[in-house]
Amino acid sequence: GAVVSQHPSWVICKSGTSVKIECRSLDFQATTMFWYRQFPKQSLMLMATSNEGSKATYEQGVEKDKFLINHASLTLSTLTVTSAHPEDSSFYICSSIPRLATSYEQYFGPGTRLTVT
Amino acid sequence: KNEVEQSPQNLTAQEGEFITINCSYSVGISALHWLQQHPGGGIVSLFMLSSGKKKHGRLIATINIQEKHSSLHITASHPRDSAVYICAVSSYNTDKLIFGTGTRLQVFP
Numbered sequence: 001g002a003v004v005s006q007h008p009s010w011v012i013c014k015s016g017t018s019v020k021i022e023c024r025s026l027d028f029q030a031t032t033m034f035w036y037r038q039f040p041k042q043s044l045m046l047m048a049t050s051n052e053g054s055k056a057t058y059e060q061g062v063e064k065d066k067f068l069i070n071h072a073s074l075t076l077s078t079l080t081v082t083s084a085h086p087e088d089s090s091f092y093i094c095s096s097i098p099r100l101a102t103s104y105e106q107y108f109g110p111g112t113r114l115t116v117t
Numbered sequence: 118k119n120e121v122e123q124s125p126q127n128l129t130a131q132e133g134e135f136i137t138i139n140c141s142y143s144v145g146i147s148a149l150h151w152l153q154q155h156p157g158g159g160i161v162s163l164f165m166l167s168s169g170k171k172k173h174g175r176l177i178a179t180i181n182i183q184e185k186h187s188s189l190h191i192t193a194s195h196p197r198d199s200a201v202y203i204c205a206v207s208s209y210n211t212d213k214l215i216f217g218t219g220t221r222l223q224v225f226p
Contacts, residue, residue, distance in 0.1 A: 038158075091158050
């Protein structure tokens, strides 16, 4: 089946630094990737939609300058949390839609737990 | 009111019990997804439905488009089924998912 990986799986960083999270589709090409964040015991919240070769579309209330998304290839999207603060600590998950998908199937990454100290 | 509602929010069961988790939605959809999230956080897609019923092992998912309702059933539940089960819908003409708040299932031996 389709596999999506995320790297790193967890990261601890100091307040004010930037952190990059990678989302890769390992065995398929993905024209669209989604980035979500999840707070403890809450559901996923869509942050942005990332399309290969174009600018990401951010959901209302998500700061595009804070959460930089780059979808440089059909298998890789990155989320960079800039000038991280403790309130950015969260679980970040990506999902991918295969380029040749004939249905609405989405494949999720394992997630990245970010802790900002 | 959320566009996707799940019930119950929490569920405990003894090993071997038959489990049902319900999902109701209020928007027009292209597909409904059932997802499983284990304590470690990773999400696995269990089913994607647009009509009828699907079965995979001990898991069965059904959907009634007219009633805007779906159920996820687990037969012969096992402690390893303990997880959060999330219902999500793809609304018409979009790949974006709208998520329910999840059902936390604990199965005790």
